[in-house]
Amino acid sequence: xxxxxxxxxxxxxxxxxxxxxxxxxxxxxxxxxxxxxxxxxxxxxxxxxxxxxxxxxxxxxxxxxxxxxxxxxxxxxxxxxxxxxxxxxxxxxxxxxxxxxxxxxxxxxxxxxxxxxxxxxxxxxxxxxxxxxxxxxxxxxxxxxxxxxxxxxxxxxxxxxxxxxxxxxxxxxxxxxxxxxxxxxxxxxxxxxxxxxxxxxxxxxxxxxxxxxxxxxxxxxxxxxxxxxxxxxxxxxxxxxxxxxxxxxxxxxxxxxxxxxxxxxxxxxxxxxxxxxxxxxxxxxxx
Amino acid sequence: xxxxxxxxxxxxxxxxxxxxxxxxxxxxxxxxxxxxxxxxxxxxxxxxxxxxxxxxxxxxxxxxxxxxxxxxxxxxxxxxxxxxxxxxxxxxxxxxxxxxxxxxxxxxxxxxxxxxxxxxxxxxxxxxxxxxxxxxxxxxxxxxxxxxxxxxxxxxxxxxxxxxxxxxxxxxxxxx
Numbered sequence: 001x002x003x004x005x006x007x008x009x010x011x012x013x014x015x016x017x018x019x020x021x022x023x024x025x026x027x028x029x030x031x032x033x034x035x036x037x038x039x040x041x042x043x044x045x046x047x048x049x050x051x052x053x054x055x056x057x058x059x060x061x062x063x064x065x066x067x068x069x070x071x072x073x074x075x076x077x078x079x080x081x082x083x084x085x086x087x088x089x090x091x092x093x094x095x096x097x098x099x100x101x102x103x104x105x106x107x108x109x110x111x112x113x114x115x116x117x118x119x120x121x122x123x124x125x126x127x128x129x130x131x132x133x134x135x136x137x138x139x140x141x142x143x144x145x146x147x148x149x150x151x152x153x154x155x156x157x158x159x160x161x162x163x164x165x166x167x168x169x170x171x172x173x174x175x176x177x178x179x180x181x182x183x184x185x186x187x188x189x190x191x192x193x194x195x196x197x198x199x200x201x202x203x204x205x206x207x208x209x210x211x212x213x214x215x216x217x218x219x220x221x222x223x224x225x226x227x228x229x230x231x232x233x234x235x236x237x238x239x240x241x242x243x244x245x246x247x248x249x250x251x252x253x254x255x256x257x258x259x260x261x262x263x264x265x266x267x268x269x270x271x272x273x274x275x276x277x278x279x280x281x282x283x284x285x286x287x
Numbered sequence: 288x289x290x291x292x293x294x295x296x297x298x299x300x301x302x303x304x305x306x307x308x309x310x311x312x313x314x315x316x317x318x319x320x321x322x323x324x325x326x327x328x329x330x331x332x333x334x335x336x337x338x339x340x341x342x343x344x345x346x347x348x349x350x351x352x353x354x355x356x357x358x359x360x361x362x363x364x365x366x367x368x369x370x371x372x373x374x375x376x377x378x379x380x381x382x383x384x385x386x387x388x389x390x391x392x393x394x395x396x397x398x399x400x401x402x403x404x405x406x407x408x409x410x411x412x413x414x415x416x417x418x419x420x421x422x423x424x425x426x427x428x429x430x431x432x433x434x435x436x437x438x439x440x441x442x443x444x445x446x447x448x449x450x451x452x453x454x455x456x457x458x459x460x461x462x463x
Contacts, residue, residue, distance in 0.1 A: 008302060042344055104430075104434030
């Protein structure tokens with residue numbers, strides 16, 4: 001359980017980091033918090049030739065709200081710091097709530113928000129939360145900058161739009177849909193990977209739901225947004241009928257995987273139970 | 288005036304880096320392999336074997352140390368990542384011959400252990416809690432302790448120890 005040999009650089013600028021990642025001789029990989037990468041190194045599931053530690057790049061350490069009211073979270077921002085930030089707690093509580101489910105506090109003290117997004121474990125919380133919050137991703141590489149939506153960012157299990165010579169420099173969250181939010185997941189023990197989970201965001205206007213977002217994690221190789229359930233809830237109050245309708249639509253839309261932790265049927269039923277709980281909690285939060 | 292703690296070169300080709308860091312108040316300069324985990328640096332190089340290594344993939348919490356006062360997994364941290372930081376381990380909490388501090392005394396008083404393998408990790412997380420600006424509530428304590436596995440016994444005495452330590456550092460709080 002020791003990593004194979006690799007070289008290590010901690011560049012002080014983004015330009016230098018991008019130059020190092022373009023190294024053709026050694027397979028270079030970005031290191032931020034390392035809470036997913038280092039276990040893979042320890043188990044030798046990953047054998048990179050060079051780790052580029054981006055946590056000492058000053059322009060990647062920012063967490064701020066811009067003039068348009070969008071939240072920027074830089075690549076070096078730790079999960080614990082993001083969850084504790086007053087602007088996140090006030091404006092994007094779903095993000096803070098999702099982070100609270102990641103591993104353990106000792107992991108969140110080092111793990112980064114962007115690192116979890118780029119790693120893209122299908123059971124991870126932040127990909128689902130970022131899709132529910134319609135985040136945008138800034139990617140920098142030898143060819144310059146580009147911005148990708150959450151729909152295009154997640155490609156498949158452990159795969160995102162970030163190429164091997166690119167860095168996700170920040171994730172940007174537009175203003176949240178409203179005050180209603182919930183993140184719920186099924187775990188065997190606190191801190192485990194979720195068998196299935198759900199992120200819900202919504203606003204309440206004149207006692208009706210608006211801008212409803214429903215996104216599941218652990219239900220496939222990608223976070224699964226369920227627009228059928230969202231539009232069924234749009235414009236109506238959350239009563240028993242609305243809950244049952246949305247739950248049935250979500251059950252029909254999901255095609256969850258089976259593995260050693262849970263069968264597909266168990267995951268679907270669990271997802272529906274979680275959706276009921278999460279919608280109720282999100283709706284109550286707007287009251 | 289920092290102390291050199293070099294290691295004889297190994298035969299496997301690898302990449303070496305110089306790091307300066309402070310461990311338990313002691314400034315150190317070392318040449319380390321890039322791949323050297325902080326847990327192995329502490330145990331193998333510095334002979335600070337109070338930090339225990341259990342699962343080596345971040346699940347068990349035995350290897351938890353404080354990096355700049357924050358509890359982290361030393362098995363999921365490379366030594367090179369710690370350049371310029373202050374590390375605290377279980378050895379740094381009490382000076383030989385001096386009385387135990389509040390946290391260690393609380394674990395002793397409440398018998399918050401059985402075999403003791405997991406204890407250094409629990410004590411380091413509890414030390415960070417005892418240094419927090421505000422007394423953490425029961426939920427927060429449970430969340431922090433969930434990052435540590437004790438396979439001998441249970442968590443009742445450990446929670447009692449945490450409460451006693453926090454009573455001492457933050458004044459009496461809520462109890463179950």
